Amino acid sequence: MTRHFLPALKNFTHLFDSYIEKVTGFSSSQLRILGFLAHEEDSVCQKDIEVMGLVSRAAVSTILDKMEASGLIERKANLKDARKKEIVLTAKGREVSDNVYKLLTETERQVFSVLSEEEKKTMIEIGNKLAMKLEELRC
Secondary structure, eight states: HHHHHHHHHHHHHHHHHHHHHHSSSSSSHHHHHHHHHOOSSSSHHHHHHHEEEEEEEHHHHHHHHHEEEEEEEEEOOOSSOOTTTTEOOHHHHHHHHHHHHHHHHHHHHHHGGGHHHHHHHHHHHHHHHHHHHHHHHHO
16 A cells, blocks of 8 residues: 555655646746745855755756846846845746735645545544654654
8 A cells, every 4th residue: 555655645746836836837947946936035156056956956046047138027236245235026026926926826726625624634634744764764
């Protein structure tokens, strides 16, 4: 039974990401970075995105270049360290982030509507238990 869990979870995640990418026109990596920038109160540099593990280290620069070309972010000089560039959401980036959040919320509501409230509660509990176990294994 457990050997079927991870493939099912991976399939669900892939289908969910594919749907969101299709509807928004942005990659899941771009959307993860947008969400991070939208909720981060401190200034953010490329290294912060790498450290958070939002996307692979090798891909960060390319993804940020595309996001900048799309008008979602700007790179600005860091006043404390000229070698670093701060990554800032533009007004367009903020708008896209807000719209994607609404889309994710609505999509999640629709997808999980097939589950009872008890099943949703159980799913959250199981997800939290598994995450805690992975944290233990990681340490």
